[in-house]
């Protein structure tokens with residue numbers, strides 16, 4: 001039950017109720033809003049007014065990267081770090097800014113989302129790389145300006161794993 005509630009939280013961009021498998025939203029990052037006439041709300045096809053920026057184009061295993069969603073005020077979002085071409089999140093988030101929270105798609109706090117529909121702008125998120133990091137990542141976000149108006153695939157530039165700085169694994 002706990003896991004279900006957390007996944008529903010990740011799905012509920014702008015307080016709409018999800019429809020469909022919670023895991024699917026973790027992969028497709030789509031809110032699955034439904035209009036009263038039962039057609040599905042589609043993502044915007046215009047160029048996104050949002051960009052996802054990173055404070056560094058390099059990261060180290062176990063290190064942190066600051067990630068910002070830049071653009072006009074918005075209500076909802078879902079953001080993850082991913083390896084290029086993969087659909088699973090990598091690493092974890094901490095220190096959620098006001099009106100946001102970390103949620104779990106596959107393992108602890110691997111995704112960030114809104115905690116309420118209050119206006120947010122230019123929020124900065126804190127990502128920690130896995131200690132066994134092995135490949136470059138990018139940050140990808142769905143951003144809902146208001147309910148039913150959202151853009152998928154807002155991507156950061158690639159963040160490269162710094163070579164020669166990987167930490168040794170823990171020998172417990």
Ligand SMILES: *[C@@H]1O[C@H](CO)[C@@H](O)[C@H](O)[C@H]1NC(C)=O
Nearest residue numbers: 034035036037038039040041
């Ligand atoms: C369903 O409702 C939405 C929002 O009012 C509208 O944009 C859309 O065209 C409607 N679709 C159909 C098939 O009536």
Ligand SMILES: *[C@@H]1O[C@H](CO)[C@@H](O)[C@H](O)[C@H]1NC(C)=O
Nearest residue numbers: 069070071072120121122123
């Ligand atoms: C958000 O960032 C944009 C682009 O850097 C800037 O123009 C805008 O003033 C910022 N707004 C706030 C509220 O920080």
